[in-house]
Amino acid sequence: MSASQGWSGKLLWVDLTTGHHEVQTLSEDWARTYVGARGFGIRLLYDLTGPETEPLGADNVIIIAAGPLTGTLSPSSSRCEVISKSPLTGIYGRADVGGAFGAKMKYAGYDAIIVRGQAEHPTYLWIEDEKVILVDARHLWGKDVWQSRQAICDDHRAGSNSAAFLNSIGTLGIGPAGEHLSLAACVMDGVAHAAGLGGLGAVWGSKGLKAVAVRGSRGIDLARPEEFTRLCQTQWTRYQGDPMYESTRKWGTLGWVGGSDSRSAISDMMLGGRMEGIEEDAFVPLIEKSRTCYGCQIHCDHFLHVKDGKYKGTKGEGVEGWVQIQGLSFKTPSAPFLARYNNLCNQLGLNVASVGNAIIWAMELWKQGIIDASDTGGVEITEGNEEAILALTRQIAYRDGFGDVLADHPVAGARKLGRGSERYAAHTKGQSAWVPGHGIGITLIYTLSLNVNTRGYDHLMGGMSILTPDLREEWGITRELLTRLGEQRYGDPAIFRDNAWSYHPLIVQAECDFEHMMVMADMVGTCKFATQYNQPVEGIDLPEWSDFLSAATGEDFTTTDLQSAAQRTIALERSYNAREGMRRVDDYPFFLWWEKKLGEPHPLYKTSEVPFTLEEYDRILDEWYEMRGYDLRTGIATRDELTRCGLEDVADDLATRGIVLG
Amino acid sequence: MSKRILVDPDLCTGCMICTQVCSLTKNRTCNPSRARLRIIDWEHSGLTVPVVCQDCVEPVCVACCPEAAITQDAESGIVLLDAERCTSCRICMGVCPYGGPILDPVERRVYLCDHCDGSPACVSSCPTGALDYCELGAEERDMRMHYLAQVRGSLVRLTRRAGGGAGSLERSEA
Numbered sequence: 026m027s028a029s030q031g032w033s034g035k036l037l038w039v040d041l042t043t044g045h046h047e048v049q050t051l052s053e054d055w056a057r058t059y060v061g062a063r064g065f066g067i068r069l070l071y072d073l074t075g076p077e078t079e080p081l082g083a084d085n086v087i088i089i090a091a092g093p094l095t096g097t098l099s100p101s102s103s104r105c106e107v108i109s110k111s112p113l114t115g116i117y118g119r120a121d122v123g124g125a126f127g128a129k130m131k132y133a134g135y136d137a138i139i140v141r142g143q144a145e146h147p148t149y150l151w152i153e154d155e156k157v158i159l160v161d162a163r164h165l166w167g168k169d170v171w172q173s174r175q176a177i178c179d180d181h182r183a184g185s186n187s188a189a190f191l192n193s194i195g196t197l198g199i200g201p202a203g204e205h206l207s208l209a210a211c212v213m214d215g216v217a218h219a220a221g222l223g224g225l226g227a228v229w230g231s232k233g234l235k236a237v238a239v240r241g242s243r244g245i246d247l248a249r250p251e252e253f254t255r256l257c258q259t260q261w262t263r264y265q266g267d268p269m270y271e272s273t274r275k276w277g278t279l280g281w282v283g284g285s286d287s288r289s290a291i292s293d294m295m296l297g298g299r300m301e302g303i304e305e306d307a308f309v310p311l312i313e314k315s316r317t318c319y320g321c322q323i324h325c326d327h328f329l330h331v332k333d334g335k336y337k338g339t340k341g342e343g344v345e346g347w348v349q350i351q352g353l354s355f356k357t358p359s360a361p362f363l364a365r366y367n368n369l370c371n372q373l374g375l376n377v378a379s380v381g382n383a384i385i386w387a388m389e390l391w392k393q394g395i396i397d398a399s400d401t402g403g404v405e406i407t408e409g410n411e412e413a414i415l416a417l418t419r420q421i422a423y424r425d426g427f428g429d430v431l432a433d434h435p436v437a438g439a440r441k442l443g444r445g446s447e448r449y450a451a452h453t454k455g456q457s458a459w460v461p462g463h464g465i466g467i468t469l470i471y472t473l474s475l476n477v478n479t480r481g482y483d484h485l486m487g488g489m490s491i492l493t494p495d496l497r498e499e500w501g502i503t504r505e506l507l508t509r510l511g512e513q514r515y516g517d518p519a520i521f522r523d524n525a526w527s528y529h530p531l532i533v534q535a536e537c538d539f540e541h542m543m544v545m546a547d548m549v550g551t552c553k554f555a556t557q558y559n560q561p562v563e564g565i566d567l568p569e570w571s572d573f574l575s576a577a578t579g580e581d582f583t584t585t586d587l588q589s590a591a592q593r594t595i596a597l598e599r600s601y602n603a604r605e606g607m608r609r610v611d612d613y614p615f616f617l618w619w620e621k622k623l624g625e626p627h628p629l630y631k632t633s634e635v636p637f638t639l640e641e642y643d644r645i646l647d648e649w650y651e652m653r654g655y656d657l658r659t660g661i662a663t664r665d666e667l668t669r670c671g672l673e674d675v676a677d678d679l680a681t682r683g684i685v686l687g
Numbered sequence: 688m689s690k691r692i693l694v695d696p697d698l699c700t701g702c703m704i705c706t707q708v709c710s711l712t713k714n715r716t717c718n719p720s721r722a723r724l725r726i727i728d729w730e731h732s733g734l735t736v737p738v739v740c741q742d743c744v745e746p747v748c749v750a751c752c753p754e755a756a757i758t759q760d761a762e763s764g765i766v767l768l769d770a771e772r773c774t775s776c777r778i779c780m781g782v783c784p785y786g787g788p789i790l791d792p793v794e795r796r797v798y799l800c801d802h803c804d805g806s807p808a809c810v811s812s813c814p815t816g817a818l819d820y821c822e823l824g825a826e827e828r829d830m831r832m833h834y835l836a837q838v839r840g841s842l843v844r845l846t847r848r849a850g851g852g853a854g855s856l857e858r859s860e861a
Contacts, residue, residue, distance in 0.1 A: 097717050098707045132718065171731070188729050193720070216730055242792040244710065244718020254711050258812065313733050315815070317700040320707060322814035324700040328733030340731065 028056035030248040031093035031577030033131045037157065039150060041232055042083060042142030046157050051136055057580055058671065060590050061092035062127075063547035065137050066108035066119065067597045071675065073141075076605055076682075080112035081206060081231040083143035089130065089197060089237065090137035092550025096128030096245055096319070098257045099573050100264075100565065101555035103128055103319035106220075106547060107197065111480070112231075113208040113224035113379075114455035116602045119480050120222045120376075121547055122197075123318030124214030126239065129195030133241030144233035149177060149198070152239040162235040169372040170200040170213045177238045198236030199226040200374025202422035206230050207432035209379035209421050213371065217326070217343035218318065221376035222456060222480060248579030256572055260565065261322055267563040268501025269491070270323075273554060274315070277325030278346030279308050280500075307360040308344065316342045323554055329364045336361040341368040351381035354459075355388070356408035369415060373422035382457035383434035384417055387427070389449045396442070402426040448628055451615040454607060456481025463630050464614035468493055468525050469637050470532050473645050474540070477612045479598035485553065487540035491561045492521040502561065510561065526636040533648045541591035542566050548594060549574065567591075592653075593670040596662045599655065600675050603684060609660035612646060656687030663687040689763035690820050692800070692807060693827055694737050694834050698817035701728045701735040705809035705818060712808040713798075714791075721791045723800040724809060736838060737818060739809075740787030740800045741831075742766045748779035748788065757799070768799040785838055 027034050027050045036049040059068050066088045073086045088108040095102055105127025111118025130138065133154050140150070147162040160180065165173045174196045175187075182190035195214070202210035203226030210226025211219040229235070247253050264270045272280055311331055317324035331339040344367045352358045352366075370377045384406070390396045391406040398405060404413050404420075404427065420428025430438045435457040439447035451458040453476045458464045464482055466472040467490060474488035490496065494504055507521040514520075515531050523529065539557075546553045549570055557564035565573075567584045574582040599607075610618060616627035617639060626632070632639055650657050654666030664686045667676040679686060703726055706719035714721050724739035742759075746766045749757045756772035757779060759765070768779075768788070775797045779788045788797050800807070802820070810820040821827060 098704065098711060132720070189725075189727055191730065192726070192728050242718070242720045244714075244716045244721065244793075246716050247711075250711050250715045250717075254708070261812070261814070314697065314735075315700045316733070316735075317702040319703055321702050322704060324702060324815070326700075330733065340733065342733070 027051060028053045028578065028580075030246050030579050031097070031574065032056050032061065033091075033134050033136050033243075033245060035135050037135045037138045037152070039138065039140045039157070039159070040142045041140060041144040041148060041159070041234060044159055046159075053580070056093075056136075056578075058590070058593070060545075060548040060574075060587075061136065062090045062095065062104065062106045062550050063092075063108075063119065063121070063544065064590060064594045065090040066106045067117065067594055067601065069137070069139060070108055070110065070117065071597055071601050073139075074110045078110050080110045080115065080118075081227060083141075083232070085110050085228055085231075087140040087225075087228060087232065087234065088137060089126075089140075091127035091131050092548055093136075093578055094570075094573060095550030096131040097247065097577060098254060098320065099549075099551060099577070100257060100260050101318070101321040101323055101552040102550050103321060104547065104550045104552055105130065105214075107212045107225055109223075109225050109228040111223035111225065111455075112206075112227045114481050116454060116481070116605045116607060117479055117598050118223035118225050118228075119598075120211065120220035120225055122212070122214045122218050122220040123321070123552055124195070124218030125319040126195035126197045126214040126237075127550060128319045129241050130239050131241070132244055133239050134243050135239075138237060140232065140234060140237075142232070147233045147235050149234065149236040149238060151177075151181065152237070152241075153181075154241060154243060162233075165235045166204060167201065170198060170374050171216050171372050173198055173200070173236060174216060177236060181238075181240075194238050194240045196236050196238045198238075198374075199229045199234075200372060200422065202226055202374045202432075203230035204235075205422065205424045205432075207375070207422055207424055207428075208437070209375050209383060209432055209434070211374060211376035211379075213374050217341060217371055219343075219371070219376060221378060222483060224376075224379070226374050226376075247577050249576045253573070253576040256569075256576055260569060263563040264322070264560060265563075267560040268506065269497070269560050270563070272500045273325055273559055274323050277327065279327070279344070279349060281346040307349065307358060308364075311360055311364060318552065321552065321555075323552075325554060329360075331361040331364055334361055336365040339365045339368060341371065343367060343371060345377075347381070348377055351377070351385070354381070354385050355414055357411050357414060359411070362411050366414060366418065369418050373419065375418065375422055379434065379457060380418055380421055380431075382459060383421060383431040383438070384414055385459070386434055386438075386446075386449055386457075387417065387431060390442075390446055393449075395444050395446055396427075400427055400442075448619075452482060453478070453613075453615060453618070454481035454602070454611050456483060458482040458615055463616050464618075465635055466490075467496065469528065469641060469645055470524065470536050472614060472637070472642070473649060474536065476614050477646070477649060479595065479602060485543060487536050487543050489521075489524065489536060489539050491557070491559060492535075493524055494522055506562070526641075528641060528645065533645065533652050536649070537652050540595065541588050544591040544594050545570060545587055548590065589670070593672065595653070596666055596670045597672060597675065599660070599662055600667070600672070600679060603659070603661040604679060604682060607660075609646075609650075609658065612660055613642070617642065659685070659687065661686060689765060690802070690805070690822050691742055691827075691831070692739055692802070692810060693819040693821055693823070693831060694739065695817050695819070695830065696734065696736045696834060696837060698815045699726065699735040699737050700815055700817075701726055702814065704812055704814060705737065708808045708812045712803060714793075718793070721793060722809075723789055723798050725786065725789065727786075736834075738786040738838065740766060740783075741785050741835065743785075747782045747784070751778050751782045753778065765802065766799065767801060768797070770796070770798075773797055785835065 091105040147166040149162040206227040208224035311329040315324040316326040435450035435452040439450040471488040478486035511520040616630035619627040706722035709722035
């Protein structure tokens with residue numbers, strides 16, 4: 026049986042070396058087991074790559090996968106995954122993106138596209154329903170992301186209006202950063218949405234794949250369309266009752282940074298210390314209108330236009346709170362500058378978080394006197410130097426001058442530079458972390474979540490940041506509300522209300538539940554903003570998805586099914602990483618990892634200066650492993666757990682490779 | 688005067704929910720390329736314009752239809768397309784200055800928005816109020832004129848393009 030409702034029903038396999046492609050029918054069993062997007066991606070990646078795979082070689086694969094809800098009316102469901110073995114971390118490389126590509130890929134009839142091999146010359150993939158062609162992209166090589174999207178449109182529009190034709194195609198592609206194998210390179214969806222982490226743009230560059238463009242007219246069939254539409258309408262109405270809904274719609278992530286005490290708590294979370302110079306609502310004068318990803322009623326994005334001053338004429342979207350926080354770290358908080366910087370990253374195809382972390386690292390090295398103008402080709406990497414930041418950003422994309430070091434931030438870059446610079450290159454599993462924060466979050470459970478993440482340091486594994494007292498008080502996440510939610514969900518008024526640095530016996534259970542929701546969002550194709558990650562009272566969680574998925578696919582999905590599927594995905598991702606050598610030590614914040622790996626305390630960051638003890642972290646990590654069924658000593662999923670997840674083949678594979686399973 | 692679909696491009700975020708709901712309502716499938724309205728998005732200028740039949744006072748489509756398949760209801764002023772008579776010749780698509788008639792790429796047939804019999808699904812699911820369904824008072828008429836000027840000045844003429852997909856809008860500088 027094939028899965029063709031909710032799912033589009035087909036996988037497209039493309040080999041760049043031979044130029045051939047093949048269409049595979051999506052089997053119902055397989056689709057049900059791995060659900061979609063992130064679930065499809067890790068299963069394919071596990072089977073197609075391994076320790077012998079060179080991330081920038083022909084053997085690596087590019088997997089683009091959407092979920093069964095992607096492109097449907099389901100709230101905020103535009104997401105698709107871009108997955109390869111990461112050249113940055115050497116482990117599981119995953120980045121997901123909103124925009125419109127995932128929806129359009131499904132409208133053309135494909136749930137996933139798997140690209141293998143290496144093209145002889147730059148190439149792009151053009152898909153129009155059944156028509157699949159590899160197109161010579163030599164005329165695109167060297168072009169930035171915006172120019173390249175326009176050029177692809179011009180190649181095919183045959184006299185049609187440019188704007189209208191552009192609207193009808195989805196593009197995923199790289200800019201000069203990916204072409205030059207910069208490990209800060211991302212894969213851009215359209216002009217302003219990025220599949221950011223993991224340096225995956227470099228994988229595309231190494232294969233000579235400039236872009237994938239898709240235009241679809243088939244749409245997505247649903248098993249019970251009227252019921253599905255009703256479920257969506259009910260959920261839209263429910264959102265109105267959530268304290269976070271209106272503020273998220275108005276501000277998006279920009280609102281997380283602003284000026285008041287509770288909002289600047291986010292800078293604590295990101296930076297490990299409150300920042301000076303936060304300009305409340307700095308971006309307001311630049312906002313022309315709200316913008317959105319495909320099919321999203323939240324519209325957290327903004328279209329910005331700088332109307333005067335040095336950066337006059339800068340227009341674009343996609344500036345996130347992250348960028349504003351970087352501005353604070355750079356000591357360049359000016360919104361017009363940050364709009365320009367953000368556009369530059371989008372055009373060059375750079376992951377703004379990787380670039381920011383690399384530049385913050387360089388600023389620290391400059392301050393410490395570890396590097397000077399003779400290293401940087403004369404660029405003064407001083408705080409507040411806007412010109413230097415823009416120059417370094419370009420250099421990171423093209424691997425020019427000092428950019429060649431920064432393009433490999435954190436691990437390989439520090440190795441290349443030496444001089445003790447690795448002490449400042451904070452990371453988890455090779456994915457850069459904010460330097461001042463060193464992998465520490467706002468609470469103990471959040472810190473755990475940042476570091477056990479299967480793709481390295483990142484805040485989107487779980488962490489329950491929304492359920493932290495005093496963080497978003499003014500937006501209605503009051504202590505009273507947290508008390509009520511704790512009582513309702515875990516029969517314990519204190520679990521969220523007191524969620525801080527102290528240990529709570531139920532907190533790991535709550536975290537695991539939260540992680541299942543986060544992973545399922547990536548599996549079905551829904552944005553986390555539509556879930557309880559950001560709408561803690563009325564957001565979508567597993568029960569809502571089981572209704573959506575059942576109405577969409579006609580398959581009966583229960584909450585328990587979804588929980589098992591999320592658990593399976595996490596176990597599979599952890600097993601992939603275990604096969605690449607990741608162990609318990611790699612689940613610690615940077616300075617503790619340093620101490621455990623090298624047997625000496627981190628020279629700058631003292632355990633005594635952080636709000637938790639090593640014992641406390643050890644205990645919560647133990648408990649997380651136990652809850653998940655992982656071996657306490659290694660952090661690897663046990664044979665029992667893999668069997669529970671239906672992954673006996675994975676257990677056998679790991680055992681064959683001499684990896685001891687608990 | 689009966690109700691009209693009133694468009695405010697300044698409020699449109701380009702989410703496409705209206706087009707998804709339209710295709711679900713009319714075709715029981717999620718396929719925006721079959722919807723009876725479009726959103727044209729100039730991604731580098733932040734302009735996002737929903738395009739739907741405006742039920743013109745003097746509809747040029749009615750005058751040009753060789754099959755007399757498009758008529759204007761004398762009482763309500765609403766422009767309707769009779770699918771039985773329509774041969775999908777697409778002349779209406781060529782002459783409409785507002786991109787009203789659309790070509791369904793699956794059925795290869797021309798359709799016009801029919802207001803869902805007085806309760807347009809697109810309007811009720813628009814998350815920002817960029818689409819409204821109301822009788823036109825003086826203020827709404829001003830808004831509508833502003834919108835139409837924007838549409839006319841920046842898009843418009845739906846051309847007859849043989850290829851499928853989302854159809855296309857011809858930019859008319861005139």
